[in-house]
Amino acid sequence: MDNERRRFARFQACFPTKFKDTRDDFGYGVFLRDASANGVNILTKDRHFFNDRIALEVELPDGNDPLVLSGRVMWSKPTNESSMWDIGLKFDEVDFMKIQRIFKFTHTSN
Numbered sequence: 001m002d003n004e005r006r007r008f009a010r011f012q013a014c015f016p017t018k019f020k021d022t023r024d025d026f027g028y029g030v031f032l033r034d035a036s037a038n039g040v041n042i043l044t045k046d047r048h049f050f051n052d053r054i055a056l057e058v059e060l061p062d063g064n065d066p067l068v069l070s071g072r073v074m075w076s077k078p079t080n081e082s083s084m085w086d087i088g089l090k091f092d093e094v095d096f097m098k099i100q101r102i103f104k105f106t107h108t109s110n
Contacts, residue, residue: 008037008094013102017042020055020068032058037099039071039090047085048073054089060105067101 013035016026024030030044040056048054052073057066071091079086 010034010036010041013040013106015102015105016059017056019046020057020070026057026059026066030056032056033086035099035102037091037094037096039074039088040069042087042089043079043081044085044087045083048076048087050074050076054087056089058102060101062101062105067098069098 013032015032017030017032018024018026018028019030029046030042033041033043035041042056050073053070054073055068055070057068059066069089069091071089073087074090075088077086078084
């Protein structure tokens with residue numbers, strides 16, 4: 001995706017994640033790679049298609065309940081890794097409080 005079209009800057013965010021309402025352990029089948037106020041990039045073993053609805057639970061090191069993020073698949077492509085998919089998810093609505101919760105545990109270099 002062209003960075004010039006982004007409304008919000010992305011930042012690297014690697015946290016244990018799972019699909020909401022699944023019994024899979026955090027980080028087993030889906031991995032949060034980066035995030036912005038508008039969406040996230042995930043790596044998963046599960047193939048998803050344009051406009052599929054996805055809800056994620058992200059486990060953060062703050063000791064609180066997992067953060068729930070939901071949205072629609074904007075793009076999906078296979079990776080060089082065996083049976084993995086790189087997926088761009090756009091949130092249904094921008095929630096700065098949720099993104100701030102992720103951002104405070106990331107390390108950015110300026």
